[in-house]
Amino acid sequence: MADVAAEKAEKTEKAKRTGRAGRAGQSERAAPAADAGNAEGAEQAGTPWRAHGTDRRSTRTLRLRVSAALLTLTVLAVLLVPPLAQLDQQAVDLAAKLQPPSWAHPFGTDDVGRDLLLRCVYGLRVSLLVGVAAALTATVVGTAVGATAGALGGWVDRSVMRVVDTISSVPHLLLGIFIVAMFRPGVWPVVISVALTHWLSTARIVRAEVLSLRSRPYIDAAVSGGASRWRVAVRHLLPGVLPQAALAAVLMVPHAMWHESALSFLGLGLPTHTASLGNLIQEARGSLLAGQWWPTLFPGLFIIVPTLAVAGLAGAWRERVNPRRRSELML
Amino acid sequence: MLEMRAITAGYARNAPVFRNVSLSLEPGEALGLLGPSGCGKSTLARVAALLHHPDAGSLTVDGAPVRRWRHRAPREQRTAFGVVFQQARLSADPRLALTDLIAEPLRATGRREDVTGRVAELAATVGLTADLLSRRPHEVSDGQLQRACLARALVLRPRWLVCDEMTAMLDASTTAALVRVVEDYRASTGAGLLAVGHDRVLLDRWCDRTVEWGTLTSG
Numbered sequence: 001m002a003d004v005a006a007e008k009a010e011k012t013e014k015a016k017r018t019g020r021a022g023r024a025g026q027s028e029r030a031a032p033a034a035d036a037g038n039a040e041g042a043e044q045a046g047t048p049w050r051a052h053g054t055d056r057r058s059t060r061t062l063r064l065r066v067s068a069a070l071l072t073l074t075v076l077a078v079l080l081v082p083p084l085a086q087l088d089q090q091a092v093d094l095a096a097k098l099q100p101p102s103w104a105h106p107f108g109t110d111d112v113g114r115d116l117l118l119r120c121v122y123g124l125r126v127s128l129l130v131g132v133a134a135a136l137t138a139t140v141v142g143t144a145v146g147a148t149a150g151a152l153g154g155w156v157d158r159s160v161m162r163v164v165d166t167i168s169s170v171p172h173l174l175l176g177i178f179i180v181a182m183f184r185p186g187v188w189p190v191v192i193s194v195a196l197t198h199w200l201s202t203a204r205i206v207r208a209e210v211l212s213l214r215s216r217p218y219i220d221a222a223v224s225g226g227a228s229r230w231r232v233a234v235r236h237l238l239p240g241v242l243p244q245a246a247l248a249a250v251l252m253v254p255h256a257m258w259h260e261s262a263l264s265f266l267g268l269g270l271p272t273h274t275a276s277l278g279n280l281i282q283e284a285r286g287s288l289l290a291g292q293w294w295p296t297l298f299p300g301l302f303i304i305v306p307t308l309a310v311a312g313l314a315g316a317w318r319e320r321v322n323p324r325r326r327s328e329l330m331l
Numbered sequence: 332m333l334e335m336r337a338i339t340a341g342y343a344r345n346a347p348v349f350r351n352v353s354l355s356l357e358p359g360e361a362l363g364l365l366g367p368s369g370c371g372k373s374t375l376a377r378v379a380a381l382l383h384h385p386d387a388g389s390l391t392v393d394g395a396p397v398r399r400w401r402h403r404a405p406r407e408q409r410t411a412f413g414v415v416f417q418q419a420r421l422s423a424d425p426r427l428a429l430t431d432l433i434a435e436p437l438r439a440t441g442r443r444e445d446v447t448g449r450v451a452e453l454a455a456t457v458g459l460t461a462d463l464l465s466r467r468p469h470e471v472s473d474g475q476l477q478r479a480c481l482a483r484a485l486v487l488r489p490r491w492l493v494c495d496e497m498t499a500m501l502d503a504s505t506t507a508a509l510v511r512v513v514e515d516y517r518a519s520t521g522a523g524l525l526a527v528g529h530d531r532v533l534l535d536r537w538c539d540r541t542v543e544w545g546t547l548t549s550g
């Protein structure tokens with residue numbers, strides 16, 4: 001027991017060096033409380049070192065709040081505008097064609113007089129559905145393949161990764177066109193086509209991460225403790241790669257949306273009368289050259305804003321779930 | 332009996348870290364292995380604990396020859412070894428609280444019912460308080476984490492302990508406490524010990540016999 005006391009004494013001394021005398025014990029005790037989601041710890045401490053942490057913390061909270069607000073706004077728009085506004089997004093009004101933004105049409109109108117705000121919301125609906133569904137499918141497939149290759153290693157790893165290399169040597173779009181051309185035009189063929197061409201990068205990321213985790217001594221300790229391969233994978237490896245996989249999934253959402261619009265442009269994706277963000281921007285190309293900026297700008301913003309919001313949320317979440325990083329940031 | 336004969340091991344096939352090393356331990360014996368940095372003593376410890384497949388040579392544990400390493404080794408053979416590594420920080424899964432860290436081998440081998448009792452018992456043995464047990468690795472000091480790692484190594488009551496520079500990062504009082512825990516465990520169970528390190532004074536006092544790395548290579 002004497003040595004425990006010695007260790008405690010050493011700890012207080014360390015705390016005195018970093019913190020100010022008198023407060024040291026307090027902030028030492030507050031640290032785990034702050035980790036449990038209690039903000040007191042950071043506010044109690046008055047040292048410059050802590051203050052810096054608090055500063056970074058508040059900018060991160062701001063980013064989190066702005067991202068969450070923007071995302072909530074877009075999701076609400078996507079969910080609520082269509083049933084609430086009893087307006088027809090397909091309603092043509094040639095008398096009001098190509099009008100700049102005004103109170104009647106906040107985003108202006110397109111070349112056949114359809115309200116762009118309404119078209120954008122419907123377009124975002126379709127594009128988000130395609131993007132999220134494709135990204136989710138691709139991430140699940142990629143994580144499964146990458147984790148298997150990384151965890152098993154040896155000839156399994158080598159052959160699986162050569163297959164991945166082979167598939168990714170074919171241009172994405174070409175392979176995507178090949179897959180989508182086998183089905184009738186619609187939402188799900190596009191999802192399948194985008195998902196089947198985009199799991200490769202996730203598989204590579206997850207495999208690399210698993211390989212680096214696999215050589216850590218705590219995996220050795222688990223093996224020595226009698227853990228099966230399955231238990232090592234599920235208990236130690238997967239939780240370690242999930243933040244990376246989630247981030248990869250999020251970054252894939254806009255990518256999937258771009259692929260959807262590319263396929264739509266080629267006439268293989270969504271039917272042209274369906275308002276997707278890709279279709280909207282493609283239709284607006286002509287009027288952009290004539291000086292009408294709004295039919296391109298607003299659908300473009302509708303792609304960028306949710307992308308940034310989701311990326312901000314994912315970054316904040318990643319910092320939160322990675323314990324070591326979390327302690328570095330003094331969260 | 333732990334017997335290593337003419338072991339050659341390394342991380343690249345053409346460039347082994349060491350060749351032709353032999354070492355044997357009597358049942359219940361404590362052997363200290365001394366050697367300079369990078370000579371391969373940690374690798375030898377990993378081979379002995381069934382964690383690293385040697386390129387050549389044979390290993391016999393308690394009369395049974397070892398043919399497969401890591402996951403391929405039978406579970407009873409793997410869990411006959413308790414391993415403590417040098418860097419506690421890297422040998423603890425950052426996501427597990429110390430309780431779960433210590434209990435993990437019990438859960439992995441399907442002995443869930445023992446968890447509460449065994450963890451409390453070992454926490455008392457190595458000197459961890461209940462408050463510390465609920466924390467995660469980044470919330471405790473290196474010394475406290477190494478205590479938890481030692482508890483994890485003892486939780487399955489291994490017949491052999493492999494301490495790979497267990498105390499290299501620790502201060503004198505913690506070193507003394509951990510060595511005492513190991514010795515108490517050995518006194519009560521008769522387990523053997525392979526202790527690897529640089530510290531001749533410590534190993535001379537701790538172990539029944541110490542050997543220099545240079546004397547192990549034959550031919």
